[in-house]
Amino acid sequence: MKPQTPKIPSDAARLRAAADFVRNHDTAALLPLLLPGLDALEARALEDRCHFSHAALLVFPPDPETLHTELAACGLAVDPAAAPVPSVVVRDRLAARHRRDPAGLDVRILRPSVPGPGAGHRTVEVFALTVPPGSALTETAEHERAHEHEAHLAFEVAHPDPLVLRGMCGILTRHGAVPDGGGYNPHEDGTVFYFTAPDHAKAGYRRVELSAPGDHREVLAAHLAASGDAPIAETLLRLLTGAWTTQALSVFAALRLPDAMSTDTATAAGALARRAGADPESLSRLLRYLATLNVVAGDPETGFRLTRLGALLRADAPGSLRPLALLYGGPFYQSFAALDHTVRTGETAFDHLFGTDHFDHFARRPELAELFDRSMAASTRMFDPLTGHPVITAASTVPTPGRVVDIAGGNGELLARLLIAHPRLHGTLLERPHAVEAARRTLAATGCGDRCTYVMGDFADVPTDGDVYVLSRVLHDWDDDRCVEILRHCARAMPAHAELLIIERLLPTDGSPSLAVAWDLHMMCNVGGRERTAAHYARLLTAADLTLLSHAPLPLDGQVLHAHKAKG
Numbered sequence: 001m002k003p004q005t006p007k008i009p010s011d012a013a014r015l016r017a018a019a020d021f022v023r024n025h026d027t028a029a030l031l032p033l034l035l036p037g038l039d040a041l042e043a044r045a046l047e048d049r050c051h052f053s054h055a056a057l058l059v060f061p062p063d064p065e066t067l068h069t070e071l072a073a074c075g076l077a078v079d080p081a082a083a084p085v086p087s088v089v090v091r092d093r094l095a096a097r098h099r100r101d102p103a104g105l106d107v108r109i110l111r112p113s114v115p116g117p118g119a120g121h122r123t124v125e126v127f128a129l130t131v132p133p134g135s136a137l138t139e140t141a142e143h144e145r146a147h148e149h150e151a152h153l154a155f156e157v158a159h160p161d162p163l164v165l166r167g168m169c170g171i172l173t174r175h176g177a178v179p180d181g182g183g184y185n186p187h188e189d190g191t192v193f194y195f196t197a198p199d200h201a202k203a204g205y206r207r208v209e210l211s212a213p214g215d216h217r218e219v220l221a222a223h224l225a226a227s228g229d230a231p232i233a234e235t236l237l238r239l240l241t242g243a244w245t246t247q248a249l250s251v252f253a254a255l256r257l258p259d260a261m262s263t264d265t266a267t268a269a270g271a272l273a274r275r276a277g278a279d280p281e282s283l284s285r286l287l288r289y290l291a292t293l294n295v296v297a298g299d300p301e302t303g304f305r306l307t308r309l310g311a312l313l314r315a316d317a318p319g320s321l322r323p324l325a326l327l328y329g330g331p332f333y334q335s336f337a338a339l340d341h342t343v344r345t346g347e348t349a350f351d352h353l354f355g356t357d358h359f360d361h362f363a364r365r366p367e368l369a370e371l372f373d374r375s376m377a378a379s380t381r382m383f384d385p386l387t388g389h390p391v392i393t394a395a396s397t398v399p400t401p402g403r404v405v406d407i408a409g410g411n412g413e414l415l416a417r418l419l420i421a422h423p424r425l426h427g428t429l430l431e432r433p434h435a436v437e438a439a440r441r442t443l444a445a446t447g448c449g450d451r452c453t454y455v456m457g458d459f460a461d462v463p464t465d466g467d468v469y470v471l472s473r474v475l476h477d478w479d480d481d482r483c484v485e486i487l488r489h490c491a492r493a494m495p496a497h498a499e500l501l502i503i504e505r506l507l508p509t510d511g512s513p514s515l516a517v518a519w520d521l522h523m524m525c526n527v528g529g530r531e532r533t534a535a536h537y538a539r540l541l542t543a544a545d546l547t548l549l550s551h552a553p554l555p556l557d558g559q560v561l562h563a564h565k566a567k568g
């Protein structure tokens with residue numbers, strides 16, 4: 001008996017199936033089907049940041065009218081006023097698969113709405129390529145219908161930024177999804193990241209898409225590289241020109257352009273040049289480059305406005321990254337030019353270049369010291385959950401109010417947060433003289449100055465009257481021997497009941513993405529320190545007669561490690 005060839009469903013049947021699927025599923029139900037094994041925390045993180053937005057398919061109508069009739073027949077109404085948007089990503093994938101010229105494949109995107117359960121706007125995303133009867137594309141259409149290469153489920157990311165996107169891609173890959181291309185579509189200013197669903201997924205679709213409004217080609221480049229189908233020379237060129245990006249951002253911040261620009265309305269480059277005292281032609285070209293990075297939007301003809309990303313470089317933005325832009329484009333840019341010295345010799349490039357270590361170099365230059373303190377304050381979002389850490393709440397609820405000793409506490413940002421959140425808590429800040437002055441000002445400004453004492457000194461001067469000791473972003477500045485020395489000073493000073501909290505980024509041991517890996521290079525080049533794994537910190541603590549009890553995540557890839565004195 002002749003084996004039966006499975007019948008390929010018609011476009012109308014495929015459209016109906018996609019519409020039914022969208023009608024009957026929502027984000028909460030779909031995520032565990034797609035990523036079985038997702039734990040509650042990760043499911044919540046994904047649900048908070050994205051929603052199921054559409055199911056997609058590629059169809060091949062003989063003409064546009066037939067497509068509209070088929071859509072209407074399955075309850076999919078397309079706004080007749082909305083012109084179909086040209087597809088770039090699916091067009092190029094189709095061209096690559098069938099070795100055709102993309103210019104000959106006019107794939108259009110339609111997005112008819114589908115009312116579904118729960119809140120949120122959902123659509124069927126229809127990629128349509130008109131294939132009239134007898135067309136040379138008939139075979140291509142049959143192949144695509146049979147294999148459903150472009151069928152996918154999509155989740156739209158609500159407020160995409162590079163960290164969120166990298167984190168979400170990380171969760172998907174950790175659960176077995178495999179990066180499978182993607183792209184940026186300038187026609188609708190959106191970026192898509194495709195994945196092959198994990199083998200054990202139960203959603204009935206083989207592909208998943210994360211879609212993000214805006215241009216996220218930097219994150220996309222890494223995703224494409226992981227997909228193995230990146231245009232590799234382009235990817236490498238983007239990587240090689242990273243230094244240009246650093247300088248462009250730094251100059252943009254130094255000229256205070258983010259403060260002069262609106263996020264709503266475009267300003268002509270000429271007007272911005274007059275305000276910044278810059279050359280109009282050169283500034284216009286800088287802004288055009290920054291537009292490719294999504295820091296500004298617009299072009300030299302219409303003018304430029306600031307994006308959400310660019311607004312983080314405003315001097316008064318909460319958590320402003322302006323100080324970091326100036327440091328990374330300034331002294332740390334110079335030191336990175338000597339990275340080869342570090343790699344060849346193991347010595348610190350910064351010390352080699354400036355003749356002194358970075359703490360002394362900055363301490364002797366008040367403007368740099370202030371910039372450094374403000375740059376550390378730029379990432380204090382990392383500290384937010386610490387006010388609720390059980391060790392801190394316990395210290396603030398004992399009958400006699402407890403004391404937090406912040407060792408090398410910088411300009412007092414963390415201590416101020418803890419004292420504001422716990423009005424009975426007292427604090428001591430140990431720092432070098434210039435930083436103590438900055439900390440005094442921070443704590444006085446928050447009205448907590450009278451509950452705080454200051455010790456101008458060195459790690460050897462850790463006070464002995466604390467209940468909680470904090471080492472925030474200190475140990476990563478030093479090599480292992482110096483860390484053990486610092487930890488021994490702590491252990492000797494700590495009363496038996498005292499607790500130690502260490503705030504650092506941890507190097508991942510499972511290959512998951514983390515800012516710690518890049519900052520490890522920064523530490524190596526600039527301070528002779530390093531980022532470490534949890535196990536590495538545990539070893540250093542043990543060598544100093546301390547015991548690591550636990551660690552918990554903080555924002556910006558931070559972690560809080562909890563330790564106390566070794567028993568016995």
Ligand SMILES: C[S@@+](CC[C@H](N)C(=O)[O-])C[C@H]1O[C@@H](n2cnc3c(N)ncnc32)[C@H](O)[C@@H]1O
Pocket residue numbers: 359376377407408409410411413414430431432435457458459471472473474477
């Ligand atoms: C990376 S900053 C961290 C500041 C703060 N803990 C935070 O998380 O924002 C490191 C701090 O260590 C301080 N420091 C460096 N050497 C020190 C020493 N020998 N004794 C005390 N503090 C020191 C520096 O002044 C600097 O403020």
